Every structure is written in C-alpha cells, then in structure tokens.
Amino acid sequence: MGFNILIVDxxxxxxxxxxxxxxxxxxELGEVLEASNGLEALDVLKREWVDFILCDIHxxxxxxxxxxxELKRDEVLSRIPVIMVSTExxxxxxxxxxxxxxxxYVKKPFSPxxxxxxxxxxxxxxxxxxxxxxx
Amino acid sequence: MKELLRDIFPKIxxxxxxxVAEELEGGTSSQRGDYVAEIALRGPKAITIRILVPxxxxxIMFKNLFPEEDPEENKLKDMLRELANMxxxxxxxxxxxxxxxxxxxxxxxxxxxGFLLNKAPLLEYDVEGETISIYLES
Numbered sequence: 337m338g339f340n341i342l343i344v345d346x347x348x349x350x351x352x353x354x355x356x357x358x359x360x361x362x363x364e365l366g367e368v369l370e371a372s373n374g375l376e377a378l379d380v381l382k383r384e385w386v387d388f389i390l391c392d393i394h395x396x397x398x399x400x401x402x403x404x405x406e407l408k409r410d411e412v413l414s415r416i417p418v419i420m421v422s423t424e425x426x427x428x429x430x431x432x433x434x435x436x437x438x439x440x441y442v443k444k445p446f447s448p449x450x451x452x453x454x455x456x457x458x459x460x461x462x463x464x465x466x467x468x469x470x471x
Numbered sequence: 472m473k474e475l476l477r478d479i480f481p482k483i484x485x486x487x488x489x490x491v492a493e494e495l496e497g498g499t500s501s502q503r504g505d506y507v508a509e510i511a512l513r514g515p516k517a518i519t520i521r522i523l524v525p526x527x528x529x530x531i532m533f534k535n536l537f538p539e540e541d542p543e544e545n546k547l548k549d550m551l552r553e554l555a556n557m558x559x560x561x562x563x564x565x566x567x568x569x570x571x572x573x574x575x576x577x578x579x580x581x582x583x584x585g586f587l588l589n590k591a592p593l594l595e596y597d598v599e600g601e602t603i604s605i606y607l608e609s
Contacts, residue, residue, distance in 0.1 A: 346574075347553040349546070353536060394560065394572050423560020428568050444557050445487035 338366035339459070340385060344377040344403065345392040345421070350444075354390055354421070357448045363455060374398030378406055381413055388458060390451075393422040393433065401429075404436040417462055419454055421446065472518075472562075473593055476605060479561045484598065487557065488532040492596040492603065503602065505529070507586055508551040510559035511573035514566065516609055520558060521586055523604040524551060531599050548577040558605075 341358060343351045351370045358365060369384060371377035373395040380386075393400035400420060407413045417439045424430070425443050433441065439462070440454045477494065484492040504523035512518040526547075533542040533550055540546065555575035563570040578586070592604035 347549055347556065349536070349550040349553045352540075356537075394556070394574075396574055423557050423564070423572075425561065425564030426568055444560065445483045447486055 338364040339387040339463075340366040340369070342369045342371065342377060342380055342384075342386040342389045343391075344371045344374065344389060344395070344400070346372045346395040347392075348372075350392065350421070354451065357451045358455070360448070361452045361455065363459065374400065374403030374406065377403055381416075386416060387463070388417040388419065388439075388455075390419050390421050393420060393424045393429070401433060401436070404433060404438065408436055417458055419458065421451070472607060475562055475565050476520075476558070476594055476607075479558060479565075480594065480596065480605065483554065483557050483561070484596075487536070487554075489535045490532065490598055492598050495595040495597055495602065504584070504604065505579060506548065506551050507578045507582075507584075508555035508575065509578065509586075510555040510575045512559055512563055512566075512570055513573065514563075514570035519608040520555065520562070521606040521608070522551075522555060522558065523587060523592070523606065524554075525601045525603070528598050528601045528603060548579070551577045 343354050345351050355368050358368060369380050369386060371380050375398040391400045391403060400422065404418065407416065419440045419442060420433050420438050421442045421444060423444045430441055439458050442450055442454055481492040484490045503525060505526035506524045506529060508522045508524060510520050529547050529551060530542050533547055536550065552575040559572050563572050587606055590606055593607045594605040596603045
C-alpha cells in the first residue's frame with residue numbers, strides 16, 4: 337500500500353512538478369491528489385484520506401495559513417502531516433505556519449533533491465513502523 | 472529594488488529552470504517578447520513587476536521543467552505566472568512584513584506590449600541568446 341498525497345497549489349505547473357518529483361523519488365505512491373486552493377483541499381479531504389499534504393501559502397479563495405487553521409480545528413485532519421512549499425520567506429510568516437504544526441518548510445524555487453529529502457525525512461520520522469496508512 | 476531583483480532573478484532561472492540568465496550591462500531595450508508575467512506588491516507603496524519573456528525562451532523553460540509534456544499555451548502561461556510569483560514572493564521576503572503579494576497574471580502578445588510601450592526595463596538578461604526584460608512600475 338503506497339502513500340496517498342495531496343498537493344495544494346494554485347499553479348498547475350507546481351502541482352505537476354511536485355507530482356513528477358514524487359513519482360521519480362522511489363517513494364511507494366498510492367494516489368496523488370490535487371487541489372488549487374485551501375477550500376478545494378478541504379473538499380478533497382472530506383472524501384479521501386491522505387498520508388501527508390504538500391501545500392502552498394499564497395493562493396486565492398483560501399490561502400495556506402487559513403487552510404492550516406481549518407485542519408487544526410479538526411481532530412482527525414489535524415493529524416495529517418503538512419509540508420509547506422512556498423515563495424514566502426518572511427520569518428514571521430514562516431514562524432506562524434510552524435506554530436500551526438507543519439512538519440517542514442521548503443522555499444520556492446526548490447530543487448527536486450530538496451523536496452525528495454524533506455519527504456524522505458518525514459516518512460522516516462512519521463511512518464517508519466507503518467508505511468502508508470492509506471486504506 | 473534593482474539590487475534585490477538582480478540577486479533573485481538569476482537564482483530562480485538557474486534553480487527552477489536550469490538556465491543561466493546573464494545580465495546585459497547597459498541593456499538592449501529591444502522590447503521583444505511575447506508574454507508579460509506580472510505581479511503586484513502592496514506595501515508602503517504599490518509596485519508592479521513585469522517580466523517580458525520571448526516565446527522561444529518560454530518554450531525552453533517549459534521543456535527543461537517538463538521534458539515529457541507538450542508546451543500547450545495554457546501550461547506555458549501557468550509556468551510564467553509561477554515565475555512572476557516566485558520573483559514577487561522572494562522579493563517581499565527581503566522587503567519585510569508590511570508588504571503583501573498579489574496574485575500573478577500573464578498577458579500575451581499585443582496586450583502584453585501595451586503595458587511596456589515607451590518604458591525602459593530595469594534589468595535585462597540574456598537567456599539562451601534571447602532577452603528577458605524586467606520592468607518595475609511604482
């Protein structure tokens with residue numbers, strides 16, 4: 337059973353790029369789901385369970401920070417690890433999303449190696465006993 | 472602002488698109504390009520950054536990023552929108568907390584050049600023998 341992953345970014349280029357990095361990473365993948373903003377992502381999470389989320393900050397309709405707040409309000413969804421992938425580098429914003437419980441922060445532009453390393457670390461820490469919780 | 476953009480832009484081109492952007496000293500003012508990728512920054516003042524990109528360079532950027540995909544117009548524009556987003560996002564990261572990032576836009580052909588008529592670029596770069604120009608409006 338592979339990892340189900342949700343990619344949340346308003347840029348289809350970034351979603352496709354992250355999906356490609358995941359496919360080439362050697363990580364055993366289940367379903368890779370996509371959403372273009374926080375609202376769409378919440379909608380996806382009503383229907384599907386994911387093992388972790390890659391999420392942008394600056395998005396229309398619902399940004400990444402509001403999305404994290406919504407996840408945090410929900411007892412079940414708040415357990416899903418989130419990796420932020422954003423152009424945002426201001427310390428106060430980075431600290432704000434870290435305080436909302438993200439597991440890692442990757443700044444755009446990123447290299448495929450950076451993304452792969454962060455995901456491998458996450459998997460090593462959070463799923464070492466039970467690879468992929470997807471049902 | 473120019474110094475910050477001078478620091479940011481070549482790094483994005485290299486890290487994201489695997490391309491060397493070499494600054495053209497003195498500039499060319501060629502105003503040749505097919506797309507304008509635009510992003511607005513709001514803070515102590517309003518700033519709009521516009522990046523004029525020739526289609527040929529856009530195609531190379533796309534092929535470097537997605538070698539297995541066809542460079543459809545909507546995909547090419549989305550990629551250039553993300554280029555503007557990365558330039559703007561990295562810029563406000565250096566400018567500070569009082570700045571807000573707008574949503575990026577991309578315009579094509581004549582529509583794009585209308586914005587830039589009689590304006591001088593802030594920075595120009597040689598990328599694969601073509602010129603990418605960056606304009607700043609405040």
